[in-house]
Structure formats: C-alpha cells, structure tokens
Amino acid sequence: MKNIKVAGALFDFAAYLTTLKDPVTFGAEHEAGPAVELLTAFAQRRGLETKDADVLHWNEEGIKPALDVIRKALEDKSYYIGWQANIAMAFKDEFSRTIGDEFDAQFGPDHANTIHLIANQAADNFLDLLMREPG
Numbered sequence: 001m002k003n004i005k006v007a008g009a010l011f012d013f014a015a016y017l018t019t020l021k022d023p024v025t026f027g028a029e030h031e032a033g034p035a036v037e038l039l040t041a042f043a044q045r046r047g048l049e050t051k052d053a054d055v056l057h058w059n060e061e062g063i064k065p066a067l068d069v070i071r072k073a074l075e076d077k078s079y080y081i082g083w084q085a086n087i088a089m090a091f092k093d094e095f096s097r098t099i100g101d102e103f104d105a106q107f108g109p110d111h112a113n114t115i116h117l118i119a120n121q122a123a124d125n126f127l128d129l130l131m132r133e134p135g
Helices: 004-017 033-046 060-073 077-107 109-131
Strands: none
Touching: 004 033, 060 109, 077 109
C-alpha cells in the first residue's frame, strides 16, 4: 500500500516530538497514555479530528491481501501444523524462561505435558483468530 499522506503525518508527528521541552520515552515498559496525549495534542495543533479515529481498520488495504494469502496457505493441514508447532514452542520456551523453575517447584516436573498441551491450544486459538474473516 502506498499512502504518502499517512507517512507524512507520521514523520510530522516525529518532528513535533523533537520540539517538546521534556524528553519522551516510549516502550514496552511505559504506559500508553502519555503517547496518546501527545498524539492528541499534535492532532489538535494540525486540525485533525481524533474522536472517531479508525485505529483498527486504517490499513486494511495493505493488510487484508497479506492476510488472505496467509489464510489460504493455512488451509493446507501440514502448513498449519508447522505454524502451530512454531507458535506453541515459542510460548513454551518463553514460559520455561520466565517461570518454568517456579512451576516445576510448585507442581513437579510431571506437568511438562500440561504446558505442552496448553501451548498447542494457545497456538490453535491464535491461528483460529488469524484465519477468521473480520465482520
């Protein structure tokens, strides 16, 4: 998708941030509220209406065709299983890194299969949501 107006607005917002007196930090460890407040202030300065901003669908022209390709490919059962396995293992690996030892201490190592089943169910849930057509 080629949308030079959206790209221009994003660069303009980045430039606006450089005019602020106080530094601004964005990231996973920070609340989103201040970012939304800055974006709202920027939009007001530029005369942009944000009340009914279509946050979820603004890029459907670019995303929908890509999702259609993925959805079609995932109809192939062996391809689906490959995705499911990779997603499940990512979950299982992160679980082990984050709380695996605590979990084993509380429930015993015999519950490893339970985590495996939960990871597969989570992967199936993710793929089901991904494959579902919006609407």
